[in-house]
Amino acid sequence: MSRALHHLDLWVSDLSVGQDEWGWLLGELGWEADVEPSWVHPDGTRLFLERSSDQREEPHDRLRPGVNHVGLLTDERPLLDRIRAESSAHGWHEMYADRYPHAGGPEHTALYLENSEGFEVEVVWDPR
Template sequence: MHAPPPSSGLHHLELWTADLAVSEPAWHWLMTTLGWRAGRVEGWELGRIWRHADGSYLVLEQSEDVRGEHAERRAPGMNHLALRVRDRELLDRVRREAPGHGWQELFAEHYPHAGGGGHTAWYAEDPHGIEVELVAGP
């Protein structure tokens, strides 16, 4: 008999957007650049999925239950999503290319150490204000 695996890691994260047609291209570019595989659910036109090799996945969905047009990271709820990147080279590439894909950099004057001297990261918002932090290194 096998013991169940320990509880750990992320199973999935679901993000709601006010307009999938606006936000999906930005997320698709980012997630596939980071090595996540894009997937679709047949018959679900208002949702997109990207899967990581570890089995976790991210969902982006437009729902009629969404309130407002813009995320507010300073309000109660999720402040931002932080993802690991392979290395500083990829982090720099994402930073260079991101504006052309709908991402607005945050804390640019402090890149790559806006999170502190020993923390190498890039911060940005998608077209609807959802913040992402990409962390290079351990």
């Protein structure tokens, strides 16, 4: 089986906070901690965190050119609800809560989260 994505590098302003927030979420989704600060998915895809050398005062703006958000998968529907219930205790804020779990449309089941730096993650339930 081939992978579509080899790795993703995310630059954060505070590596410790980033490790806590991303580490919790990725762990819930089955990613394993690797050489700090990185995680590996069972399919071999890797995610790396790095402290940005550009320490600007303005927050991350996902609406600027660049990556808008990261979409991650789960095949366990109850896990989506559990992540939703526990996310705020781990630095994540739910987006579009009034439309959960179909903020992306009636045929799309997902949870939209934003972390303390403004990075958005869409956790998509796909039972395939």
